[in-house]
Amino acid sequence: MKKIKIKAPATVANLVCGFDILGLCLSEPYDVMEVSLLDEKKVIIHNEGNSSLPTEPHLNTAGAPLLDMLNEIDGNIGFDVRILKNIKPGSGLGSSAASAAGAVVAANHLLNNKFSKPDLVRFAMSGEKVASGVKHADNIAPVIYGGTTLIRCIFPLDIVQIPAPQLYITVVHPQIEVRTADARQILRKEVQLKDAIKQWGNIAGLVAGLMKSDYDLIGRSLEDTIIEPLRSILIPEFSKIKKQCIEAGALGGGISGSGPSIFMLSKGEATAKEVEKIMQRIYNAISLHHYTYVTSINTEGCTILSQD
């Protein structure tokens, strides 16, 4: 195999009470990436469409992980990468993780799966570092493993797949900019012990709810009293959207990644579509341009579109 084309999916990180540890892979939206083998030790990046992302490999979220990967391979081998971005950078839907993880998953196929999944996560984290200055894996892991993933620990890396029942995810991406740096700065370095205890009760409940397919328990556990109250201030109409969506039957939800996208989980597709209408109505009322998605959990992660 010399060339492979894959889907690199969007992800929801910071899953409500799972701040920094729990991520979820989405069926849509996704980037399309085509990676070809080169017989020279280098990486070439092509951004297709209207992209302003850098093409210098070491500055590109797909390029940096591939350079790391090449450092662990003998011989004259390299990668040519074409990226068609559908996941909007700055959406909070893991755009950089899709590029970083998609690149190494595709490249690893071309290398007959020389590297393990934890290796791929390790390489891909270099892409997150390029994008945000911080190596984090909570968007990377769900792209590589699929489904719902727990980052129990980042150093040393410990990824745990959490089985989940069928869930529909409704996402709204309001066209405002929330800089990751601002979203980080708004957080407090210290939290009240009583709030932390509440949060670890909820994350334990959420993991148990997912593994037991107990939708009520999932809903009760989707509560974040630490991060959301601070960050939601940056997102117009957050409380109104959340309240109305839950009243319409959504299990719960919150800020996707560091925002500005908001996601809601529903047991059924009909509810998820009703939730979409609520999101649209609320943002239309204030003339805020936005995109919405109704999608499901992607249990595969990256999938192959073609190879030759």
Place this chain on the structure above:
Amino acid sequence: MKKIKIKAPATVANLVCGFDILGLCLSEPYDVMEVSLLDEKKVIIHNEGNSSLPTEPHLNTAGAPLLDMLNEIDGNIGFDVRILKNIKPGSGLGSSAASAAGAVVAANHLLNNKFSKPDLVRFAMSGEKVASGVKHADNIAPVIYGGTTLIRCIFPLDIVQIPAPQLYITVVHPQIEVRTADARQILRKEVQLKDAIKQWGNIAGLVAGLMKSDYDLIGRSLEDTIIEPLRSILIPEFSKIKKQCIEAGALGGGISGSGPSIFMLSKGEATAKEVEKIMQRIYNAISLHHYTYVTSINTEGCTILSQD
């Protein structure tokens, strides 16, 4: 049925990273409680053996919950309670919870299970309030439900049973006094966000590990970087015991409740017995009087010894 005799088991609360939320029911030690129906609205408490515990019902951990229960029953009915304590008060093994929960479980049998388990937890928490001034359910819930229980939320009460694989528990109870008030006072009111994130990664990993019967994951998740470093100072040789027990094959462990008992979890009984020897050797070396137990998870909670 006019009279019932039950076993009211010991429990481990504050299960490492599950501070204030996760508890475990033990097969041993246990109290024996005999409860008889009276035809008068009152509660009589008899402490058998060498007990210095109060017998005034409203000051007794078994009496206060029964008074609460009687408040919700019409008619002239009451309870006579005989308590044979084997779980030492102040051990950190849920002595007060065994009395409080055992009393209401036994009484509820005499009432043909008039009350639900959440009701029983609610009554029994009054006993914890008598014992420590605080209504908490992390020892109560495992006595009433058996097995491993998560208190996702205390107000409103939300108890989740967490399925667990077979585990052996080794407990050492050094004969020193750690006052619950001191153990509470040593805690900080605020914690670093980064430490809290580590803790919720671990509790998520522990719940997943228990539900997946993944012993390695259970072991990796048995880490508490928030409470244990502060409280373990009050327990002689804590670090030495923990280190040597893990080297001998234990999965991990920590302080039981607010101490001074230390517990370690093992996959196999042989390891659990080896762990017991280590605990005995270390405390014998400093001539510290102590009790040890090697036991398993009690999935039943209270069990009936006789009834008539």
